[in-house]
Amino acid sequence: MRTSKGQQRIREIVINGVLLLLVLLWTIPTLGLFVSSFRTRFNIQTSGWWAIFPHKEWVIVEEFDKPEDVDPDGEMTIAGATGTFEEFREGIATEDGRQVIWSGNKRLATIRIEERKWQFLPELTLDNYGQVLAGKTYTVETADGGTVEVEGDNLIGAFLNSVTVAVPGTIIPILIAAFAAYGFAWMNFPGRKVLFIMVVALLVVPLQIALVPILKDYVKLDLNGTFLAIWLAHTGFGLPLATYLLFNYIKGLPRDLLESAFIDGASHFTIFLRLIIPLSVPALASFAIFQFLWVWNDYLIALVFIGAKPDVQVITMRIAEMVGSRGADWHLLTAGAFVSMILPLIVFFSLQRFFVRGLLAGSVKG
């Protein structure tokens, strides 16, 4: 039994339609943030971000003081509309598609005549970014026409700190894990099996288990708030997965290759550097992306181990702080959030292939 052409066509439409709907649902939140980050403070506060798209809206076409000859307590006729005061307050539609609105009280008021017109607010600006990136003070116009002095958020500093945390926080665990993976895969030593079982067991251990004792150690060693402290923490928490993934990969490399290198008199160290590392680039890249995104996006570890030092703060901490202190300043929050996402998004789009491969290789992380 074959389905008919028509049925097949309907099925295709349903499949593509539902998928498109899901894609839209998944994309709109980010799009809203992205669009908003370029809108002015005033526009963000007075209209939704979707107002930048053309849409029909009531627009004031005429405005004048209330005529003297009408009686607000009874029936009135203004600009072709007839109704009571209450009805005028709500707005009365006229036959030519306009609406007449009484704005004010019974004694003092203006009459607005509005028309539904195609509108869009294309007014975009980079000011929000200027303000969150720099540390200097800005004068900003408020919605009611006044001005306020606002201090910039110096996200550039936090961004640099994030880079300083994330680059070594990615490379160090990979280096250490690659050595260990090679050791477990190709070397013989007492305790090899027991130690690797420890690695496997630690794969799912929640890192919360370590925060209190490690913080105690850091306080004792005076390491708290240093880059070294946070690199080591990310190394420790990333190592089980890194070692496990790289072990699986290195173990799978052809054995003859290594044996012939040994016969040529190469030492383990040379083989590792000259042979294993170049051959493992795909696995290393996969894990590197994984770890980089993880470290860059981390909030908890940063909060615990560098919380006390403002000059070392990473970008996620700054954004979280802005949510607390500038909860309603959406022009800054959206721009700030986007600054924090730009690097992960670039990494994601340019190296997605490796990222997917890393995920597929197993990604249960503690």
Added chain:
Amino acid sequence: MAQAQQESQSFVEQLLDWFTSTLGRILIALVVPVVTFVIMWRGFIFLREGNAPQLVIALTAIIWGVGGVALIYFVTNWLIEQLPPRWMSRLQPFLFIGPAVLILAWYLAIPTFRTFLISLQGRVSEEWVGLSNYVAVFTERNMTIAFRNNLLWIAFGATLSVVFGLLVAVLADRSRFEKFAKSMIFLPMAISMVGAGVIWNFIYEVKEAGSAQIGLLNAIWVGLFGGDPQAWTAMLQPWNNLFLIIILIWMQTGYAMVIFSAAIKGIPNELLEAARVDGATEVQIFFRIMIPYIMGTIITVATTIVIFTLKIFDIVMVMTGGQFGTHVIATQFYRQAFTNQNKGYAAAIAIVLVILVIPVMVYNLRQFAEEEAF
């Protein structure tokens, strides 16, 4: 002339002889690590106390950190290679696995025991209190709410992530824009939970009735359904948690989709064709063939997301800070450990988290033992 050259040559040889003599080797073997250590230490002090411009600090730190670790491996290896071959082959494995094992022990293995001991002690580890922290963890209202919320997170968050992931994977497999669709659904994986918190806070933003709703959800709710503006994350406990859970679903569906997509592509085509020839509908094929075929993958993905969900922290912290009955286990842990400074109580919470993942740990170990690849 020739003689002079010979003399200088023999001088060089002598020098080399001296260097390679035992005494020279020992001396160098001592000097090299000391110099390495001094360089590393100076770098550390510079970074800790440095007032240099931030860009300089950043660059120095990266070079110091990455270079330092590489240097330690090189120097230690060099030292080991100076030893007699028997010692060298005995020690070299420990150079390779040593650093990893030491760091794992310091950061994860030993802390498990230390945290357990702390959990049996009072606020600042001043006295032994037996199991009373655990009693408090399971009876105090704060914690029972947190446990209930984590259950909600698992029941809705993990389940719906898997369901949507499966749905997208199956649909994308037959659509005309598979790559694009998968990229877009996968995208939130790259965003931090803090960033996602901002994105969704903006969607849930509420303005008082009458003024323009700038939050998407309220704009739809007020504009299309004529409802009153709602503070979604603060209303109607415990169901306000669902609005936080949506964020998790938004972020984790991509992960589930990627794994499922690969699994679905692994289903042999003959199997699907045979079912179609026998007259099975697409829905039947989905439930009777695809789902059973990739059941193992579904369980793995579900387990991973459940573990992830157990530790959920950032989303709650950024969205509500645990207010309005939205605390979860990990935020209570943070609150007890660092805000209330009740280390014993916090440690007990951490131990409970570990106990919750033990079944998965046991499963992993058994898988590993069965593979016998070691």
